[in-house]
Amino acid sequence: MAVLGAFPPGVGCRPFGEGDWEGVADCLHRGFPERSRGYWIEALTRLSRRPAVADFPRYGFVLEKSGRIVGAVLTLYARHSSAAGEEIRCNLSSWSVDAEFRPYASRMIATVILRKDVVYTNISPSPGTLKLNKAFGFRLFSGGQVAFFPVLNATHRPDRVLEARPELAEMAELTDNERYILLEHAALGCLALICVCDDLALPLVLKPRRILHGLIPCCQVVYCRSHADLVRCAGAVGRFLLRRGKLLCLVDAMGPVAGLSGKYFPKKGLKYFKGPKSPSPGDLTFTEMVLFGS
Known part of the structure; x- marks a missing residue:
């Protein structure tokens, strides 16, 4: 069962930076063994070339146990402007948590999606994350x-x-x-x-x-x-x-x-969103589809 309370002693979630790339790449490679470790280093390098958005994390968040990275999620923030005004979107990409710590995956995602003024998207949900999507209030914006x-x-x-x-x-x-x-x-x-x-x-x-x-x-x-x-x-x-x-x-x-x-x-x-406004079907701008070719 997912854990939504406080993290136990020694376990925590935080934004990560360039100094964490090696541990993040190792973690994502464990979670997605079909992708090489070099693929994840290249993905982080591409993220580093994108402009930062205000004070939002540049790369994503990690779950760590006593300083060891045991989970990671990439957060692709971008500004979107329209006649209705400006909004911030965040494409959540490549969730991975080591098996021993998966009970804390929901607590990690809860930390990531705290902002009520941000539109969060998940455009490539794995079957194992669909229940978690719905539990956090994500809704479909593309059903096929x-x-x-x-x-x-x-x-x-x-x-x-x-x-x-x-x-x-x-x-x-x-x-x-x-x-x-x-x-x-x-x-x-x-x-x-x-x-x-x-x-x-x-x-x-x-x-x-x-x-x-x-x-x-x-x-x-x-x-x-x-x-x-x-x-x-x-x-x-x-x-x-x-x-x-x-x-x-x-x-x-x-x-x-x-x-x-x-x-x-x-x-x-299937593609999901959470936030004040649904993206239009067919709008995948600045998401992992573009940045990573996923």
Whole structure:
């Protein structure tokens, strides 16, 4: 049974810094043996290159016993701006607690999610953490995924797709936050696109990835304004991707998306949030999907 009381003597939870990387990498490698230790060092290195957000922890939290790291969770904080104002999101990534100390995993997470003004997300929950998610009040913001072939949405309209660049004239038609998202995600290896449809500039970010044991190349939608805008520009995006040898795309959703030529897979890629506002399905900006390629 999860323990929600105080930690016993010698056990504690705290934010960690660069001096803890070796112990954190060891702990995460024990929890995720399919990932090499070097993978976790590289993940922490990527986090170190991201700007700090106010006074929030830069990397995450550790659970320790008498100075030995026995648990860890990475916290990916980012600012998100919209017409409704600014919010802070924190993507909880890569939870791992050694077997002997798992009764204290819930107490560790309770320490991590104390802030009521932060939107916390878990976009790759393992089956063993689903009950813990619900116990802490996490709710679904994506109940499945749509796998679709955007080229099948092609029309005869003269729509265009442009790769985002600072000097591109169409960048001026986007909000400051959208320009920031496009340029930052382009630097992180994503396809940052502007789709010009009926003279309207629509931002779109895609993350190239492979599914089905790495056999099938595809693109995950990381950012779009809405599913409706994704449908609107899907045909032009399909032609753009076809020239690059890609046919399949994935987008998170709570149900089938009318207008996309594909199929909805319920309970595939479940994603949860806790906080004052739900992220939009299809918004995975600055999460582990982008930073770690997970």
